[in-house]
Amino acid sequence: MEATQVTRRHFLQVSALAGGGLLLSSFESVGRLEAMGLPQASEFVPNAFIRLTPDGMVTIVAKNPEIGQGVKTMLPMLIAEELDVEWSQVRIEQGDLDTTKFQAQSAGGSNATPTSWLPMRRVGAAGRAMLVSAAAQTWGVPESECTTGGGAVHHHASRRMLPYTQLLAKAATIAPPALDAVTLKEPKDFRIIGRPTRNVDAQAIVTGKPIFGIDVTVPGMLHAVYAKCPVFGGKVVSANLDEVQALPGVKHAFVIEGTTNLSGLMPGVAIVADTWWQAQTARERLRVTWDEGPTVEQSSAGFARQAAQLASQPPQRGLRKDGDPDAALASAAKVVEAEYFYPFLAHAPLEPQNTTAHYRDGKLELWSASQSPANGRRLVSQTLGIAEENITIHLPRMGGGFGRRLGNDYMVEAAAIAMKIPEPVKLVWTREDDTQHDLYRPAGFHYLKGGVDAAGKLVAWKNHFVSFGQGTSFVQAAGLGATEFPARYIDHYALDTSVMPLGVPTGFLRAPTSNGVAFVVQSFIDELAHAAGKDPVQFRYELLANHTPDAPSAPAGPPGAQTPGGGRQGGGPQFDHDRMRGVLELVVEKSGWGRTPLPKGTGMGVAFHFSHRGYFAEVVQVTVSQAGQLKIDKVWVAGDIGSHIINPLNAENQVHGSVLDGIAEALAQEITIERGRVTQDNFRNFPLLRLVQAPPVEVHWRVTDNPPTGLGEPALPPVIPALTNAIFAATGKRIRSLPLSKHNLAW
Amino acid sequence: MPTTFTVNGKSTTVDVAPDTPLLWVLRDVLDLKGTKYGCGIAQCGACTVHLDGVAVRSCNRPVSEVAGGEVVTIEGLSADGNHPVQRAWVEMDVAQCGYCQAGQIMSASALLSRTARPTDQDIDRAMNGNLCRCATYLRIRQAIHRAAQMAAADANGASRRDEDTSVVKSLFSSPIGA
Ligand code: FES
Ligand code: FES
Numbered sequence: 001m002e003a004t005q006v007t008r009r010h011f012l013q014v015s016a017l018a019g020g021g022l023l024l025s026s027f028e029s030v031g032r033l034e035a036m037g038l039p040q041a042s043e044f045v046p047n048a049f050i051r052l053t054p055d056g057m058v059t060i061v062a063k064n065p066e067i068g069q070g071v072k073t074m075l076p077m078l079i080a081e082e083l084d085v086e087w088s089q090v091r092i093e094q095g096d097l098d099t100t101k102f103q104a105q106s107a108g109g110s111n112a113t114p115t116s117w118l119p120m121r122r123v124g125a126a127g128r129a130m131l132v133s134a135a136a137q138t139w140g141v142p143e144s145e146c147t148t149g150g151g152a153v154h155h156h157a158s159r160r161m162l163p164y165t166q167l168l169a170k171a172a173t174i175a176p177p178a179l180d181a182v183t184l185k186e187p188k189d190f191r192i193i194g195r196p197t198r199n200v201d202a203q204a205i206v207t208g209k210p211i212f213g214i215d216v217t218v219p220g221m222l223h224a225v226y227a228k229c230p231v232f233g234g235k236v237v238s239a240n241l242d243e244v245q246a247l248p249g250v251k252h253a254f255v256i257e258g259t260t261n262l263s264g265l266m267p268g269v270a271i272v273a274d275t276w277w278q279a280q281t282a283r284e285r286l287r288v289t290w291d292e293g294p295t296v297e298q299s300s301a302g303f304a305r306q307a308a309q310l311a312s313q314p315p316q317r318g319l320r321k322d323g324d325p326d327a328a329l330a331s332a333a334k335v336v337e338a339e340y341f342y343p344f345l346a347h348a349p350l351e352p353q354n355t356t357a358h359y360r361d362g363k364l365e366l367w368s369a370s371q372s373p374a375n376g377r378r379l380v381s382q383t384l385g386i387a388e389e390n391i392t393i394h395l396p397r398m399g400g401g402f403g404r405r406l407g408n409d410y411m412v413e414a415a416a417i418a419m420k421i422p423e424p425v426k427l428v429w430t431r432e433d434d435t436q437h438d439l440y441r442p443a444g445f446h447y448l449k450g451g452v453d454a455a456g457k458l459v460a461w462k463n464h465f466v467s468f469g470q471g472t473s474f475v476q477a478a479g480l481g482a483t484e485f486p487a488r489y490i491d492h493y494a495l496d497t498s499v500m501p502l503g504v505p506t507g508f509l510r511a512p513t514s515n516g517v518a519f520v521v522q523s524f525i526d527e528l529a530h531a532a533g534k535d536p537v538q539f540r541y542e543l544l545a546n547h548t549p550d551a552p553s554a555p556a557g558p559p560g561a562q563t564p565g566g567g568r569q570g571g572g573p574q575f576d577h578d579r580m581r582g583v584l585e586l587v588v589e590k591s592g593w594g595r596t597p598l599p600k601g602t603g604m605g606v607a608f609h610f611s612h613r614g615y616f617a618e619v620v621q622v623t624v625s626q627a628g629q630l631k632i633d634k635v636w637v638a639g640d641i642g643s644h645i646i647n648p649l650n651a652e653n654q655v656h657g658s659v660l661d662g663i664a665e666a667l668a669q670e671i672t673i674e675r676g677r678v679t680q681d682n683f684r685n686f687p688l689l690r691l692v693q694a695p696p697v698e699v700h701w702r703v704t705d706n707p708p709t710g711l712g713e714p715a716l717p718p719v720i721p722a723l724t725n726a727i728f729a730a731t732g733k734r735i736r737s738l739p740l741s742k743h744n745l746a747w
Numbered sequence: 748m749p750t751t752f753t754v755n756g757k758s759t760t761v762d763v764a765p766d767t768p769l770l771w772v773l774r775d776v777l778d779l780k781g782t783k784y785g786c787g788i789a790q791c792g793a794c795t796v797h798l799d800g801v802a803v804r805s806c807n808r809p810v811s812e813v814a815g816g817e818v819v820t821i822e823g824l825s826a827d828g829n830h831p832v833q834r835a836w837v838e839m840d841v842a843q844c845g846y847c848q849a850g851q852i853m854s855a856s857a858l859l860s861r862t863a864r865p866t867d868q869d870i871d872r873a874m875n876g877n878l879c880r881c882a883t884y885l886r887i888r889q890a891i892h893r894a895a896q897m898a899a900a901d902a903n904g905a906s907r908r909d910e911d912t913s914v915v916k917s918l919f920s921s922p923i924g925a
Contacts, residue, residue: 277768349846351783
């Protein structure tokens with residue numbers, strides 16, 4: 001009872017389900033399938049894309065992990081739209097990690113939308129086509145005379161109708177159409193795409209159902225804490241394990257040797273007890289002698305000193321040079337020089353890192369809220385010497401990701417603990433663990449020079465970017481691409497870099513690279529606009545109009561330029577200045593930019609940024625009291641993410657979240673290192689935004705004829721420079737380093 | 748040492764160290780996982796429950812202090828998830844990751860039980876201790892106002908309108924916070 005169709009890149013398998021249902025499973029690449037071997041139909045049943053069952057329900061397995069970005073609702077919307085069923089008939093299940101069934105099973109880089117827009121719709125459309133064929137055969141009429149709607153096939157000429165539920169068995173015998181040849185709906189006929197659709201887990205969330213990683217319970221489970229050296233990579237010399245072992249509830253206490261991979265299994269002491277609180281209480285009595293290693297010499301002050309020193313020397317290497325920036329600066333009417341800095345940041349998802357693990361009979365079962373479970377499985381396999389096929393990973397909902405859970409350090413820790421004990425075990429980090437052992441957004445130092453000519457045109461730009469790395473490579477998330485805006489928009493342009501070594505784990509934070517570099521670029525553009533005596537919006541229009549085709553002198557992007565967004569940060573060949581101008585015009589109109597004079601102490605700032613294929617321009621209005629008290633009055637956002645806002649209800653929520661996240665970063669967030677350790681430990685010194693600090697955020701969309709793209713990230717970067725530019729407009733104080741809590745804004 | 752208190756209307760006795768925070772008793776002893784751990788130092792509000800009708804943090808409250816008290820958690824807020832605050836939260840699609848929302852809902856429902864028609868200032872005061880890392884604050888504020896309306900309608904005997912999407916629609920015709 002099975003028909004199989006293989007096309008060049010897409011593959012759909014159809015089978016009948018026991019009890020009269022229909023199962024559609026799709027693959028995206030033949031290459032991978034062949035490498036894996038064709039699975040038997042019987043192995044498919046538990047976790048395919050779509051199950052249609054005689055009770056009229058359509059069950060769609062959500063393949064991407066849910067971190068709060070709404071993908072668990074959004075992807076099934078695409079399938080249901082083309083299948084032409086009612087959204088109320090759709091049920092959604094979260095899939096486990098299964099690379100034989102799903103590809104690109106991760107959450108990061110705002111990638112789910114662009115990579116799923118066509119494939120998910122095609123799967124739905126293919127299912128619909130087969131149901132239409134089944135009906136047409138039953139009635140002996142041409143398929144072209146049949147239509148669908150409300151979960152049924154209709155033949156209007158004969159006024160006949162067959163619900164999908166009565167066509168499932170027949171459809172299971174029909175060869176599925178080639179996925180890239182199926183007919184998709186005309187956008188004007190969309191009934192689900194573009195409709196505000198609520199989060200499918202909303203009811204479970206508001207009733208406190210145990211759906212998060214930290215809620216996982218396995219029978220007989222113990223609870224663990226894991227104490228690592230406060231200096232990254234420090235090793236255990238000795239520990240009072242005997243004493244800890246004797247404490248109430250403690251079942252096991254042991255040292256894990258770990259590796260030198262700072263984003264993998266670091267050395268530490270595991271304490272396993274009947275309850276988490278007992279393990280944590282025992283941890284307070286734990287005494288460890290650490291070999292802190294060489295990185296104990298690191299400090300934020302030391303990095304700043306080294307950066308200044310590197311900046312005073314010729315750059316280690318050039319990333320890009322167009323024209324002759326030095327000559328252009330020498331002949332410029334006005335030259336501005338500035339040093340910019342943004343700090344290390346933690347991700348601080350509200351749910352602390354955790355994983356539940358059970359090792360028995362050579363097999364490891366994991367329940368882990370990971371944004372990249374396939375990488376996690378590889379890390380566990382390589383670190384602990386267990387074959388990947390012996391590792392199963394279940395994907396519970398994540399209490400926030402922001403890129404933190406692209407790392408899998410907590411997963412490999414739980415696995416290492418589980419492999420030493422017979423019981424299943426849940427490892428839960430404390431907030432202090434989470435703050436002090438993140439994979440931090442790297443700090444960055446930018447030394448800039450820019451020049452405008454007598455007519456106020458931006459003619460020269462030089463940036464010596466001091467970052468972290470070794471030789472020609474940057475540490476993770478610390479790179480910058482040669483096409484980063486404003487490259488190609490200034491005739492004489494240079495981007496150079498120098499790096500210093502770093503012994504702090506780093507990683508991708510929501511809108512990686514962009515979240516720091518947009519602040520630098522859009523602030524410095526503002527400085528130059530003022531030097532040119534021009535309105536900051538007008539100056540930006542002129543800059544966007546000064547586009548030159550990619551200069552041949554540009555070397556290929558350096559390692560580290562690639563972000564999880566596929567290198568789609570601030571510039572790059574895809575950067576379309578017309579789309580950017582479009583959102584800039586829209587935000588200018590909506591915010592009333594320049595239309596009313598504002599009193600001293602109140603000001604508007606503007607900024608734009610392109611990242612993760614999304615175009616965003618934002619205006620912030622602030623009021624700063626004479627004593628320096630900052631109030632953010634309002635934020636206006638204009639975004640262009642293509643032809644459709646798939647779920648407007650979630651889209652707006654994502655933009656609010658991104659904008660407020662950026663504001664939180666700018667206001668007071670900073671991770672500092674002293675004696676090799678992170679100084680901050682909890683929300684008291686790494687503050688998240690609070691309700692009273694959240695300004696109104698007005699969101700506007702510019703719909704353009706481009707494929708829809710994702711929204712988890714691109715609204716964040718511009719709000720930070722829009723905010724600091726607004727502070728300049730209000731007070732005359734130029735903010736060149738973050739966070740704002742370090743500045744006195746009194747005027 | 749056994750401690751006896753009421754949880755969601757049921758008298759409950761637990762035998763744990765008296766300094767065990769209520770949070771961990773709820774989560775790991777009573778298997779009520781809706782109450783969340785976020786910081787452990789009364790900074791985030793993820794662990795908010797009602798103690799004798801007042802919203803409190805459970806992460807830094809030793810269970811011994813709760814003896815004889817009446818605790819309500821998110822699981823016990825309503826019989827079938829139909830408390831006006833829960834309904835408003837679903838209707839306004841407040842949650843992103845959802846992790847903070849049990850705590851938000853417990854704080855909001857305690858506010859509404861004191862103040863039927865809270866002003867924005869009342870909301871500021873009652874909700875400022877509840878962090879949302881996903882920053883769903885704009886909808887939280889709107890949902891509290893909406894819940895107050897729903898509660899008033901319930902009190903007037905008006906029928907519930909679960910499927911009413913009019914507010915969601917109006918959310919879109921006028922931008923939030925505008
Ligand atoms: S966990 Fe109690 S306030 Fe954060
Ligand atoms: S919804 Fe994610 S922390 Fe509030």
